[in-house]
Amino acid sequence: MTLRHFRIFSEVCRLESITLAAESMNMAQPAVSYAIKEMENYYETKLFERMNRRLYITEAGEQLLLYTDSILAQFDEARDVLRDKNAVTKVKIGTNVSYGISWLPELTAGFLKQYPEIPLYTLVENSRQIEEKLLRNELDFGIMDYPMHAEYFITNLMKEETMSVVCAEQYPLPSCIDIQKLQEIPLLLREEGSGSRSLIESLLNKYKILPEIVMESSSDRSLMEACSQGRGVLFLTTAEVAPYISSHRLREIQIEGIEINRAYYLVYHKSKFLTKSMKCFKNYMEQKEN
Structure with a gap:
């Protein structure tokens, strides 16, 4: 397989059409079809299904696309960096929402104070989305919960913090409850794919509790506002809810x-080409860990 094969495959996936991919790459349609056929023969699997004149990527194709995006991005990245090995490059970091709210501002301020010449790009999304972008090489590092596909990553524990269970000041609950009481209480949870949601679901499953979920949101602030209005009980990190608790x-x-404890990990792809700037960020994070 050559880079040409991967570029053709990536373009067919992007446009969901061999004809459009051929036009986009200024190639003859049979040449694009033949390249895809060569890839299917090489990997001994179907990469696309053709139904009703439409092209649908298969599960095997989806898996290959993850590698393809990473391979092409790393090739271009390595070319640019090696042409000027002392170049300062942008470092792209993704963090989950909890870390982004509580710790990211301090982290970026500290790093930029130490390395003012290195530009940073930061993205705050849930842990599942961060992992997907790391697999596609759209981000250099993730600060997130433990990855679902850990076999693809180098993962180092960075920080642990406690989770708090909170309700409105006047909510009719005692200050200490049995875990089974959660079976009866309306719960406010983060959206599926977030690390805190996965953590709480694991806890509830462990005790065979079927929760009554009355609100889901990717916004921690909206969850805290709803909780303060008496909608139900909320699980969030202690650092996030502290201002709401101090203001009663x-x-x-x-x-x-x-x-309940939550851990944050520094995560990057095993095949990631680390530029000089990325190594500076990695070293900075390792110093913070120690």
Whole structure:
């Protein structure tokens, strides 16, 4: 397989059409079809299904596309950097929402103070979205929950913090409850794909609790506002809810015998080409860890 094959495959996936890919790449349509056929023969699997004159990528094709995006991005990145090995390059970091709210401003300010010449790009999304962008080489580093596809990544523990269970000041609950009480209480949770959602679902599954979820959101602030209005009980990191607790808009509830901790990891792809700027960021994070 050559880079030409991967570029053709990537363009066919992007446009969902061999004809449009051929036009985009200024190639004859049979040449594009033949390249795809060569790839299917090489990998001994179907990469696309053709139904009703439409092209649908297969599960095997989806897996190959992850590698393809990474291979092409790393090739272009390596070319640009090696042409000027001392070049200062942008470092692209993705963090999950909890870390982004509580710790990212301090992190970026500290790094830019130490390395003012290195530009940073930061993106705050949930852990699943960050992982997908790392797989596609759209980000250099992720600060997130433990990745679902850990076999593709180098993963280092960076920070741990506690999760708090909170409700409105006047919500009719005692300050300490049994875990089974959560079966009866309306819950406010982050959206599926977020690390805190996965953590809470694992806890509830462990105790065979079927929750009554009354609100889901990717916005922690909207969840805290709804919780302060008495909608139900909310799980978020202690750092995030602290201002609401100190202003008496929320109060903390203890779950008898249970402490919930959340971990954040520095994650990057095993095949990632680390530029000089990326190595500076990695070293900075390792110093913070120690």
